[in-house]
Amino acid sequence: xxSVTQLDSQVPVFEExxxxxxxxYSSSVSVYLFWYVxxxxxxxxxxLKYLSGSTLVESINGFEAEFNKSQTSFHLRKPSVHISDTAxxxxxxxxxxxxxxxxxxxxxxxxxx
Amino acid sequence: xxxxxxSPRHEVTEMGQEVTLRCKPISGHDYLFWYxxxxxxxxxxxxxxxxxxxxxDSGMPEDRFSAKMPNASFSxxxxxxxxxxxxxxxxxxxxxxxxxxxADTQYFxxxxxxTVL
Numbered sequence: 001x002x003s004v005t006q007l008d009s010q011v012p013v014f015e016e017x018x019x020x021x022x023x024x025y026s027s028s029v030s031v032y033l034f035w036y037v038x039x040x041x042x043x044x045x046x047x048l049k050y051l052s053g054s055t056l057v058e059s060i061n062g063f064e065a066e067f068n069k070s071q072t073s074f075h076l077r078k079p080s081v082h083i084s085d086t087a088x089x090x091x092x093x094x095x096x097x098x099x100x101x102x103x104x105x106x107x108x109x110x111x112x113x
Numbered sequence: 114x115x116x117x118x119x120s121p122r123h124e125v126t127e128m129g130q131e132v133t134l135r136c137k138p139i140s141g142h143d144y145l146f147w148y149x150x151x152x153x154x155x156x157x158x159x160x161x162x163x164x165x166x167x168x169x170d171s172g173m174p175e176d177r178f179s180a181k182m183p184n185a186s187f188s189x190x191x192x193x194x195x196x197x198x199x200x201x202x203x204x205x206x207x208x209x210x211x212x213x214x215x216a217d218t219q220y221f222x223x224x225x226x227x228t229v230l
Binding site: 036042043044045046049090096098099100101102103104105106 | 117144146148155156157158161163168169204206208211218219220221222223224
């Protein structure tokens with residue numbers, strides 16, 4: 001069985017400051033890793049994903065995440081956040097045997113001016 | 114493309130009533146997923162289909178819940194009878210088949226907010 005742990009339920013940060021949202025996973029098989037973002041009253045949107053190859057993946061809006069197999073982590077980072085990044089962020093895993101996503105509990109990023 | 118379409122967006126019903134949630138996946142996507150989001154349990158998979166066939170329904174809470182996919186462009190999630198603990202946001206998502214070892218992106222609908230009084 002797979003599981004995802006997001007230790008931080010809320011992360012307050014000032015605008016233009018760096019941020020890291022932590023994600024650790026547990027799985028007995030090779031996994032695919034995802035970060036989704038949910039803005040208020042909306043569905044989830046893919047931010048970035050790791051399938052294979054380079055362990056560092058980037059999104060178009062400045063976020064990046066690094067797959068660390070030894071630490072079973074996939075932390076999300078951004079060097080300088082904007083007010084518009086305020087949202088809830090979900091880490092998720094799937095694998096070749098089960099296409100459905102297993103989600104973490106989410107981290108609410110609150111960017112303050 | 115219009116994306117994944119869900120209806121209704123909001124549903125308020127009384128305990129014991131039947132509720133039907135609807136989903137239209139993105140055209141050409143042959144995977145369809147139903148998830149439920151609650152404060153207590155977060156986001157959890159209920160069931161998913163591949164080519165209209167249910168593949169994994171281990172997340173369906175109990176016999177009160179049923180899901181169907183009569184064709185590639187339509188799916189329903191039915192709750193009968195509904196209970197207050199079913200109150201949640203229900204999301205539908207769809208994806209293309211995986212390419213090689215990869216897993217394709219799931220595209221989520223806007224969700225249906227269900228309130229059972």
